[in-house]
Amino acid sequence: MSASPNLLERVGRATARGIAEIGFGASLLGESLFWMVLGRARRQPVRLPAIFDQAMEIGIRALPIVTVLAGTIGVMLAIQGIYSLRPFGAESRVTTGIALSVVREFAPLITGILVAGRSGSALAARLGTMHINQEVDALRVMGINPVRFLVVPALLAMLVMVPALTLWADFVALLGAGLYVSGELSMSLAVYAERCLESLKLNDLTHGLSKSAIFAVLITLVGVVNGASVSGGAEGVGRVTTRSVVHAISAIVVTDMIFVFAVTR
């Protein structure tokens, strides 16, 4: 090997590493599903209290910040919507735009990004620290499968809580927008709500919620893959924490686009 690897070699190695990580993530998902289904039969049950702990941390503690951000986004969308429709004199049609963009796009996206920043990074940091402290090895020699004990509870909690938070964000964002619209366009909140419901179909809601479930899986896997690949002590933990946030948010945005492309057209 030459002393200074050339560009091609570096690109090649980075690509191989990336593919290896995606492969690791996929096998983790497979293994998690395995323990979810067969854990009890194999005397490695997934414990309910562990799931509740995670759900509390991922979901309930994120409620305040999700509420604030979703409300703010709702108001922002209302302002922009009215502004963009004013030239056509169609301000009252703003409800359709708000309802669809909140439910189909903004609520899942903002919730996903928030959970990635709050809990995806925490997951990576926790697993990374456990890894360098030999706690993961300790689990294995105790006969406790680390995926079953650490990953599955987080994954299940995410799968329940991210869509639940998204649903809550839908409601709060629409309410925030409604408050602004009712003040600006002298439309009562009841009429606003009615028009929102008119323009929304069940399909729109499931579109948003299925995306948020996919985001939940992505956030967990990215956090776990990064946490498990930590090396180099405390500094390494810091590095994988940052990396997991960046990766999770990128994965969310790109997957969102692909999902919309595949489903909406």
Next chain:
Amino acid sequence: MSPDRPNPIEVRDLVTHYGDRLILKGVSLDVREGEIMVIMGGSGSGKSTFLNHLLGLLRPTSGVVRLLGKDINAIGPLELFDLRKKMGVAFQGGALFSSMSVGENIMLPLREHTDLDEKTMRIMARLKMEVVELAGFEHLMPAELSGGMIKRAALARAIVMDPRLLFCDEPSAGLDPVVSSSIDQLILRLRDAMGMTIVVVTHELESAFKIADRICVLDKGEIIALGSVDEIRAHPSERVQNLLNRRTEEFTLDADAYLRRLTGEG
């Protein structure tokens, strides 16, 4: 001991690599029932790697590791799971779970592997905490413990299932002489009281001589000496004596190789 009963730990021709680097060069070792085997060696001798292979945390390139008569690299996951309930491990840094209290840590194997009720588990955990002289500290978090207490808690967690095999990684490293010697006493007591077969990995000579029934000296990936404390002390090999007397080994300098290393053209 009856001849038909296999030794609890049997290692045959263990060869392992880290990446492309050869770490263990064909290690064979038997540990007898109820003895304390100390695996000794300097940094980079391969003793930590050897321990990880005994624990089944790494897969060897070739060779066999049999614990309680079972080849740990050949048996299925369920059998390995049963085997792991019969072994306890105290890691060097303790490896206590930082999100759980000391008591919860010690109870974890019981919680995961038994159907005992909460109260029984608490009593059993307290019993083990008495054994390691940590009684009354069960509500503390690992971060609140001193170095010696962490090692004790790790030992308590390792023995809570009353294992037949106990592995200790550097049990007295990084501790002051008094605490370190009390940990040695504790290990001796565990063997005498519970009849466990114990493997201790350490680089501390004093503690090795104090607790060992037999000592296995690893150097550069191979066993250079194996025997009782007295045999090791009187061992004729220069490498063993260097290690015992803390002499650095003298290298014959190869000028060309040295130059190649410096210029990075190796």
